[in-house]
Amino acid sequence: MASYNLLVNGKRQSVESWDPAQPLLYLLRNELKLHGAKFGCGLGQCGSCTVLIDDSPARACQVTVSAAVGRRITTIEGLGSPEKPHLVQAAFIAEQAAQCGYCTNGMVMSAVALLRGTPRPSIDQSKAALDGNLCRCGSHDRVLRAVQRAAGTPVEKS
Ligand code: FES
Numbered sequence: 001m002a003s004y005n006l007l008v009n010g011k012r013q014s015v016e017s018w019d020p021a022q023p024l025l026y027l028l029r030n031e032l033k034l035h036g037a038k039f040g041c042g043l044g045q046c047g048s049c050t051v052l053i054d055d056s057p058a059r060a061c062q063v064t065v066s067a068a069v070g071r072r073i074t075t076i077e078g079l080g081s082p083e084k085p086h087l088v089q090a091a092f093i094a095e096q097a098a099q100c101g102y103c104t105n106g107m108v109m110s111a112v113a114l115l116r117g118t119p120r121p122s123i124d125q126s127k128a129a130l131d132g133n134l135c136r137c138g139s140h141d142r143v144l145r146a147v148q149r150a151a152g153t154p155v156e157k158s
Pocket of ligand 1: 038039040041042043044045046047048049050059060061062
């Protein structure tokens, strides 16, 4: 067992792992009890485990614990709260941009990263930024509306 110091949601956290290649996702969920990042495919293909690492979206199932040391990790728990949701979370709620909700947290994290770098994205830029976040319920239209709402450029419902 080795100990790894992680900076998660602004707090220094120490986690133990038997394997430096263990995915960050497992440690977030199982050791730190941060269940916002979801296990979907485990292969970097669905986006449900998306977190921010140094403000860029990253697939937590593909980041090793050793690679996460010294980086700033933000999970959805570090964004807002039910009482005071982040702007993007509030926009997802307003647009009801979820069905089963399993993919939603990853979508929100990708949208937050997009808006930090591109505060007024076009629809095409939003589509490109969320291209790797899959939704099996087909909520993509509502998700795009939520992103545009959060950007202050709401689109009409079709
Ligand atoms: Fe990480 Fe699917 S669980 S991308």
